[in-house]
Amino acid sequence: MYRSNVLVCGGTGCTSSNSELIIQRLKEEIAAKGLEQEVNVIRTGCFGLCALGPIMIVYPEGAFYSMVKPDDVPEIVEEHLLKGRIVKRLLYQETVVENSNSVKSLNHTPFYEKQHRVALRNCGVINPEDIDEYIAVDGYQALGKVLTEMTPQDVIDVITKSGLRGRGGAGFPTGRKWLFAAQNQADQKYVCCNADEGDPGAFMDRSILEGDPHAVLEAMAIAGYAIGASQGYIYVRAEYPIAVKRLQIAIDQAREYGLLGKHIFDTDFNFDIELRLGAGAFVCGEETALMTSIEGKRGEPRPRPPFPALKGLFGKPTILNNVETYANVAQIILKGADWFASMGTEKSKGTKVFALGGKIKHTGLVEVPMGTTLREIVEEIGGGVPDGHTFKAAQTGGPSGGCIPASQMDVPIDYDNLIAIGSMMGSGGLIVMDDTTCMVDIAKFFLEFTVDESCGKCTPCRVGTRRLLEILNKITSGNGTLEDIDRLEELCNYLKENSLCALGQTAPNPVLSTLHYFRDEYIAHVTEKRCPAGACKAxxxxxxxxxxxxGCTLCARNCPVGAISGTVKKPHVIDTSKCIKCGACMEKCKFNAIVKR
Known part of the structure; x- marks a missing residue:
């Protein structure tokens, strides 16, 4: 029995900031002090507060150390783990109790107190590479209950009654999807997991896979029992090496424990899972393209109907849910449909995980009940927009979503409300933008992404997205006309109605939402040849x-093209015909004397 447990974040973000070296140094210092039998070091998944990584939490005190460096380790071991004195200078400031050797609970800090962690319940809590730790927090109990106490229809009924909807974007009712597949008879059926998280700024699924992989395996086995499938596939992008490694470890451990494979829990139920690595194609997030890729073919969408519940992977009935959807399943089975349905709104039950990024103080993962407002997420949980700037908009749903303006910050976030204001839930990326952001440029950024990621199978998407991007480039370069704005809208509506799959059908959303809420910026670009945010270089x-x-001359000395002239202690001047708009002068000026207009 250890007297202290030191949890260190082993997610991708913290790993990139040397958390592995921190773990190594911890073990070395602990050994040097003879504390191996007293102090346990545990590599976990993401704690959520990514802005402050690498993160270390020491229990039982609950000391939350943030932005830890390898060189800080000897002091933590010497002072805290050996002498029992918390190192306050390294604490997350919201947990500091003045003149005391204690700390505030994380649940009483602004970032965590409004969160309700269901899908993320084990992330940052257990060692994701140890099946025993998952079992210790009720892991695989839901699978045991399903196989020994419930019929397949019972399982579907519970998931249906809970109101769980797909967390991958469209929000289709999970229970109904499972029911359709269960009703179709076949000699083989499949359960697939979409872990091909492709939205810019989204990392919810990756963090669940890195921090709690067994939750996904258990849920897929439950889904297999419900629809009569014996084989599952997790389609995960190869750019997620930590997630891939931990998934494979989890699969191997589950097989060793008899929780995957033949006669699970000594029943007649057989189910196994294999990984399939994706090459990073955004279109493979679309269910039929994903299944085509698993089959070893080029990842292109197929026309629907027939839907996958009838004819999916290898032409057999198939269900596909994303990582976050599966992460809720075991808890629903154990705690009941009513428990899950008690959270959220009338038509959007449960919680939602958001990857909070952009112009926000506290970037990271947040999980809140459906119906939480954007204002609560941005201002209370995220800490607001930094550096004295003001909130302008938030992009949800990635390239398929839209921009929510400040005027809509108090709209409760759920599937239907977001669609009503011109955006969508998507997988959960939430990018915050401030008053320095050009909304025309944002629309162009997402169009550049979809142009690159279009599979090219259908003409509306292959050609239409390129025409949209050409018009946006024309506007941001100062050559646009009012007719171009009208043409943008017309082309957007054509793409939505005629593209084969959701990639093309939703590609116009960033353009349409910015046109709706920020049309004045488009008009300023066209009629005044001016970017109100000062973001478009041209x-x-x-x-x-x-x-x-x-007249300090610092700007002139740092201008790479000699576009600034003037004498010492006299005002300087920028020759706009020579200026390459690199911003070096503004960055170096100590007197805020340089502006963009």
């Missing part, structure tokens, strides 16, 4: 304010 110039310039 429409922006740098100027030196005469009353603020001290």
């Amino acid at each position: 429409l922006t110039n740098y100027y030196i304010l005469e009353d603020k310039c001290k």
